[in-house]
Amino acid sequence: QELFEKAIQGMLAGLDPHSSYLSDESFEELQESTSGEFGGLGIEVGTEGGFIKVINPMDGTPAEKAGIQTGDLIIKLDDQAVQGMSLTEAIDMMRGERGTPIRLTILRKGVEAPFEVEIIRDIIKVQSVRSEIIEDGFAYLRIAQFQAETGSQFRNEVKKLMAQKDPIKGVVLDLRNNPGGLLPACIEVADALLDSGMIVYTEGRVPSANGEFRASSGDVLNGLPLVVIINNGSASASEILAGAIQDNHRGIVIGTRSFGKGSVQTVLPLRDDKAIKLTTARYFTPSGNSIQAQGIIPD
Numbered sequence: 001q002e003l004f005e006k007a008i009q010g011m012l013a014g015l016d017p018h019s020s021y022l023s024d025e026s027f028e029e030l031q032e033s034t035s036g037e038f039g040g041l042g043i044e045v046g047t048e049g050g051f052i053k054v055i056n057p058m059d060g061t062p063a064e065k066a067g068i069q070t071g072d073l074i075i076k077l078d079d080q081a082v083q084g085m086s087l088t089e090a091i092d093m094m095r096g097e098r099g100t101p102i103r104l105t106i107l108r109k110g111v112e113a114p115f116e117v118e119i120i121r122d123i124i125k126v127q128s129v130r131s132e133i134i135e136d137g138f139a140y141l142r143i144a145q146f147q148a149e150t151g152s153q154f155r156n157e158v159k160k161l162m163a164q165k166d167p168i169k170g171v172v173l174d175l176r177n178n179p180g181g182l183l184p185a186c187i188e189v190a191d192a193l194l195d196s197g198m199i200v201y202t203e204g205r206v207p208s209a210n211g212e213f214r215a216s217s218g219d220v221l222n223g224l225p226l227v228v229i230i231n232n233g234s235a236s237a238s239e240i241l242a243g244a245i246q247d248n249h250r251g252i253v254i255g256t257r258s259f260g261k262g263s264v265q266t267v268l269p270l271r272d273d274k275a276i277k278l279t280t281a282r283y284f285t286p287s288g289n290s291i292q293a294q295g296i297i298p299d
Contacts (some may be wrong), residue, residue: 024273040095044179056177070233076105137169146181151188180236204281226251235259243285262291
């Protein structure tokens with residue numbers, strides 16, 4: 001049984017960095033992360049050169065407080081080298097009960113030698129959307145990750161901002177270090193900001209993987225000037241949103257080139273609560289640019 005599962009893991013991990021075999025535990029963890037609550041460190045990770053690469057330390061989590069940065073390479077978890085380990089296995093090791101410690105050995109660009117960081121696990125409750133008035137007439141909206149409730153949370157935050165005594169003259173939407181998440185939530189936010197036009201389209205090898213998503217009429221900001229901030233930690237769904245805003249000329253995108261994660265993963269449940277996460281298509285911005293390995297280039 002173990003050899004059989006390892007063989008499937010290896011086969012899927014060899015396809016691309018995002019396809020994987022999900023054991024019953026991993027599948028449960030994936031469902032937890034999209035619901036927004038789980039026990040762990042609060043790091044969104046990928047793979048690079050056999051190591052675990054930090055895509056994003058989530059806002060207000062133990063990882064962020066410990067100083068973990070986008071682009072860090074994790075080469076050891078406690079005393080175990082990560083080289084040869086699948087992404088799923090590494091995530092399993094980093095997750096755990098609240099209050100338990102884990103030691104990460106980090107390789108960081110610009111720092112000569114690897115160094116260790118001890119992090120105490122906690123319950124990670126990702127606050128998907130928050131907002132504030134940054135100065136008179138200007139509002140700030142932050143989306144940390146796209147989860148099941150992000151669309152409705154976004155509309156509620158905008159409602160609160162628009163109900164302010166002083167009228168809003170412009171909005172900053174912060175997508176820095178947003179690792180992505182659920183596509184429907186991203187579509188919902190894009191639809192809220194766009195009055196019309198294409199949001200994103202997908203192309204795959206089979207016709208069922210092809211699709212396009214368009215905005216319905218109605219802009220929750222009533223056409224207010226909009227600036228979107230991205231960086232190299234903005235990935236997947238956050239790149240789709242930035243690309244939709246940019247290509248539909250709804251706002252200005254500033255910052256640095258985004259991560260470039262433009263592939264679609266479909267979760268295919270198997271028996272016994274296991275699943276396969278398989279790359280099935282690629283995302284394209286309304287003007288036909290592939291996000292994969294290219295990212296969104298700011299204005």
